[in-house]
Amino acid sequence: MKKTIPDAASARAGAWLTVDLDAISANYGLLSRMCASAECAAVIKADAYGLGAERIAPLLEGQGARTFFVAHLDEGIHLRTILPERRIFVLHGFMPGCAATMADHGLLPVLNDLSQVEEWKALCALKGQALPAALQVDSGMSRFGLSEADLENRAQFEGLSLHLIMSHLACADTPDHPANARQRQRFLEMAAFFPRIPRSLSASSGIFLGPEYHFELTRPGAALYGIAPQPGNRSLSPVLGLDARIVQIRTVRAGERVGYGLTWEAQEPTRIATLGLGYADGFFRAQAGEASVWHGSKRLPVIGRVSMDSICIDLNAASESLEPGDVLSVVGPCQDVDALAASGKTIGYEVLTSLGSRFHRFYKQSQRDLQNDSRPAVRAEGADG
Numbered sequence: 001m002k003k004t005i006p007d008a009a010s011a012r013a014g015a016w017l018t019v020d021l022d023a024i025s026a027n028y029g030l031l032s033r034m035c036a037s038a039e040c041a042a043v044i045k046a047d048a049y050g051l052g053a054e055r056i057a058p059l060l061e062g063q064g065a066r067t068f069f070v071a072h073l074d075e076g077i078h079l080r081t082i083l084p085e086r087r088i089f090v091l092h093g094f095m096p097g098c099a100a101t102m103a104d105h106g107l108l109p110v111l112n113d114l115s116q117v118e119e120w121k122a123l124c125a126l127k128g129q130a131l132p133a134a135l136q137v138d139s140g141m142s143r144f145g146l147s148e149a150d151l152e153n154r155a156q157f158e159g160l161s162l163h164l165i166m167s168h169l170a171c172a173d174t175p176d177h178p179a180n181a182r183q184r185q186r187f188l189e190m191a192a193f194f195p196r197i198p199r200s201l202s203a204s205s206g207i208f209l210g211p212e213y214h215f216e217l218t219r220p221g222a223a224l225y226g227i228a229p230q231p232g233n234r235s236l237s238p239v240l241g242l243d244a245r246i247v248q249i250r251t252v253r254a255g256e257r258v259g260y261g262l263t264w265e266a267q268e269p270t271r272i273a274t275l276g277l278g279y280a281d282g283f284f285r286a287q288a289g290e291a292s293v294w295h296g297s298k299r300l301p302v303i304g305r306v307s308m309d310s311i312c313i314d315l316n317a318a319s320e321s322l323e324p325g326d327v328l329s330v331v332g333p334c335q336d337v338d339a340l341a342a343s344g345k346t347i348g349y350e351v352l353t354s355l356g357s358r359f360h361r362f363y364k365q366s367q368r369d370l371q372n373d374s375r376p377a378v379r380a381e382g383a384d385g
Contacts, residue, residue: 013360014276015330018241019051021059021365024224026237028063031220035207038214041067043203043221045075045091049352050282051225051239055363057082060224069219073098076107089134089164091144099123103131108163110134112144114156121159130161135194139167139187139201140179151193164217165191165199172205172213173230180209205229227348228338240352242331242359244275244293246324249315258312259304264289271315273300273322277330278307282354284344291343294334295319 010016032040042065048056057068057079067087070076076090093109093116094102100123102109111117111133124131135157138145145167167187171177184201191199198216204223206213208230223229226239251271258264258272275293277283283291283306291302295318304312315322331337337348344351 010360013245014247015242015244015281015359016362017355017359018243018362018364019055020237020239020241021055021363023226023237023239024056024059025063027224027226027239028060028065028220030235030237031204031207031218031223032064035202035211035214035218037211039067039198039217041065041069041200041217041219042224043069043219044079045069045071045221046353047075049222049225049349050355051352052361052363053079054082056224061086067217069221073102073107076102077105080105080107087163094119103127108132108134110136110144110164110166111146111160112136113146114150117146117156117160121156124159124161130159132161132163134164134166135160135162137165137167137187137190139169139183139190141168141170141183144168148190151190154193157194162194162197165194165197166217166219167201168203169201169206169209169213172202172209175209175230180213184213208233222349222352225352226337227352238336240331240337242329242355243327244277244330246273246322246326246328247276247310248274248324249322250274257304259288260307261305264304264312268316271318272303273313273315273328275311275313275328276309277359278309278311280308281356281358282351283311283330284346284354286346287340287344291340292335294329294332295322297334299334300328 042060044053044057047053061083068079068083069089069091070079071091073090073094076088079088087108089108089110091110093112099119103123109120111120120133136145138147169180169183171179187201200217200219201215202213202218204220207218207220223236226236249271251269252266254266254268256266279285285306287302288305292299293313294300298317298319300313300315300317302311303314331340337351341348341351
């Protein structure tokens with residue numbers, strides 16, 4: 001299929017990353033309906049999992065999201081410029097001495113230990129008002145949060161305006177894991193120290209464990225962006241498309257080797273395409289010899305080592321003769337983010353957040369072309385259309 005050349009930047013691109021905003025909206029709608037008795041917040045840390053918070057945060061606000069989560073203070077400061085009126089929690093709280101900066105930007109810290117509690121209380125006393133915050137308790141993951149022993153002295157929490165008691169599930173992506181029920185019970189016991197404060201236990205995978213895990217607020221993140229919440233669950237709409245153009249094609253003879261270390265040897269004459277993406281773009285070295293790209297319905301294996309800026313592809317199975325500038329699908333109808341991640345023995349989360357900034361990006365919504373949502377004229381069978 002041919003595409004017109006709308007601008008020089010698109011024509012220069014070696015790879016295109018397509019983000020389907022309608023799919024993100026659909027995923028938020030599905031998750032909201034699943035936890036209808038709870039508020040459905042949105043986690044957009046790490047620049048909305050690598051897909052662009054400046055586009056995605058207003059989209060989710062328009063879909064009804066009123067509470068947002070990021071990981072770091074600077075992420076919260078940036079998000080405040082995008083969402084001036086919404087509630088923004090910072091999951092890591094703040095570094096020592098930075099509580100005032102948090103308050104100055106209208107951000108809500110998630111208080112994870114007693115030192116953060118004390119600094120936030122001191123700031124509240126200085127300002128003469130109880131500033132809002134969340135409190136995280138450790139229900140069994142042993143990562144963030146206060147222990148049961150930390151909660152015994154109730155006086156140390158006086159002067160706080162707690163808007164949320166939260167914890168995090170360690171094994172929610174494994175529905176039958178016994179730790180899920182244990183953590184839920186422990187969370188109930190710890191949250192009981194703070195009656196009438198809204199509670200939150202479930203992120204993306206936890207939502208799929210059922211209503212008893214939803215409490216008053218859920219915190220979907222990766223599920224918004226199409227990552228499967230549990231192995232084999234395909235209820236979410238795919239969000240990401242990644243297409244790469246062929247930079248060069250050559251034919252090697254039987255016995256010739258390819259790539260750093262010369263680890264791959266041709267067993268027969270082989271046409272090889274070089275694509276302009278590599279581990280600097282989130283295509284990991286561990287995927288060498290395991291991953292594939294696609295031309296239409298034809299699987300084309302990655303051969304040799306993955307370089308910083310390039311990978312090599314065996315074209316012998318391609319259904320037609322390809323040329324430099326033609327397009328192969330890296331993430332699309334035949335291979336979603338989770339499948340690509342599995343080829344590197346990792347998870348879709350890591351692929352999304354490692355995508356880098358070198359792709360030419362397109363944002364699709366309701367059949368309308370958004371900024372830069374166009375591509376050059378290419379023979380693009382199997383590419384995202």
